[in-house]
Amino acid sequence: MSLLLQYGIIVSVWILSLLLILIIPRQKRRLAMVAFLFKQYITCIFGHAVVELKLLTYPVRELADVSRTSFTYEYMAYPMTCAVFNTYYPSHRGRWVQFGYYVLFTTVLTVVEVLIEQYTDLIRYVRWNWFWSWATIFLTFLMTRAFCVVYFGTMTRVETAKQKNAASTTRS
Amino acid sequence: MAMDVERNLLLLVWFVCITTIYFLVPRAKAHEFVLCFLVCQAVGWIVEVLLVQFDLVAYPLREFPKASDLNITFKVVWTPVASVYSIIFLSVRCLASWFFRDRKVFRKEANER
Numbered sequence: 096m097s098l099l100l101q102y103g104i105i106v107s108v109w110i111l112s113l114l115l116i117l118i119i120p121r122q123k124r125r126l127a128m129v130a131f132l133f134k135q136y137i138t139c140i141f142g143h144a145v146v147e148l149k150l151l152t153y154p155v156r157e158l159a160d161v162s163r164t165s166f167t168y169e170y171m172a173y174p175m176t177c178a179v180f181n182t183y184y185p186s187h188r189g190r191w192v193q194f195g196y197y198v199l200f201t202t203v204l205t206v207v208e209v210l211i212e213q214y215t216d217l218i219r220y221v222r223w224n225w226f227w228s229w230a231t232i233f234l235t236f237l238m239t240r241a242f243c244v245v246y247f248g249t250m251t252r253v254e255t256a257k258q259k260n261a262a263s264t265t266r267s
Numbered sequence: 268m269a270m271d272v273e274r275n276l277l278l279l280v281w282f283v284c285i286t287t288i289y290f291l292v293p294r295a296k297a298h299e300f301v302l303c304f305l306v307c308q309a310v311g312w313i314v315e316v317l318l319v320q321f322d323l324v325a326y327p328l329r330e331f332p333k334a335s336d337l338n339i340t341f342k343v344v345w346t347p348v349a350s351v352y353s354i355i356f357l358s359v360r361c362l363a364s365w366f367f368r369d370r371k372v373f374r375k376e377a378n379e380r
Contacts (some may be wrong), residue, residue, distance in 0.1 A: 128302075129301075129302065129305070132302075132305035132306060132308075132309055133305060135305075135308075135309055135312075136305055136308055136309075136343075139308075139312065139339075139342070139343070140339070140343065142334075143330075143331045143334045143335055143339060144331070144334075146331070146333070146334035146335075147331040147332075147333050147334040149333070158316055158320055160319075160320060160336070161316050161319045161320050161335070161336050161337070162316070162334065162335035162336060162337065163333065163334050163335065164334055164335060166316070170312065170313075246298065246301065249297075249298070250298050
């Protein structure tokens with residue numbers, strides 16, 4: 096595949112993931128922001144470790160002099176998918192529906208990655224296969240979801256505690 | 268020898284940052300801290316990548332020398348923690364009133380007090 100076309104893929108990934116902001120509902124923007132940033136943080140560490148161990152390489156990449164990891168994927172595309180994942184998470188549905196939601200997002204991301212690996216030079220598997228991708232994507236989604244649940248769960252508790260304190264002080 | 272000292276310094280940075288997070292950040296500001304931390308690392312990543320790209324900074328000793336030219340310790344703990352402490356514990360108003368203590372900017376408020 097020609098180099099120009101692969102850079103075109105990178106640019107279109109940026110545009111697509113920036114357009115994904117539009118489908119996040121207004122009242123869920125805080126959740127999306129926390130999910131996005133936390134995912135970016137853990138992806139940065141894992142991505143660097145994986146490239147350092149030479150399990151993966153990214154032959155065609157942006158900012159090629161600075162880093163051997165894929166800045167687009169780690170900085171924008173993957174965290175933005177996770178933000179969308181968290182905003183539409185079916186938290187009031189059954190356990191199997193939630194599991195299926197994880198499997199859906201993970202499988203779509205893995206299929207796209209395998210297609211990109213097959214037909215372009217954007218990513219090469221050295222000692223890696225699609226199942227490792229699938230498992231790490233699943234685990235990072237799980238970690239981010241757990242982080243968001245803990246973050247927003249404790250936040251409401253803090254607010255109610257403040258209200259309780261205020262109520263008790265006014266009463267006394 | 269010097270190499271070992273530098274590596275130990277990086278470990279010390281990790282140790283100091285994590286312990287000061289535990290002891291300095293009050294429980295009521297934990298959520299603010301986490302959000303500031305994550306935003307700072309996201310902004311710091313772009314800034315450091317651009318600094319290295321345009322040859323303004325280089326990190327000769329780094330954790331992942333094959334993967335990246337950035338120093339992951341600075342990117343992951345040091346700059347976020349430092350900037351978060353400055354956001355949480357330093358009040359801009361206090362700094363400004365100290366900086367302009369002899370000027371006329373805050374004179375009016377002082378009179379009112």
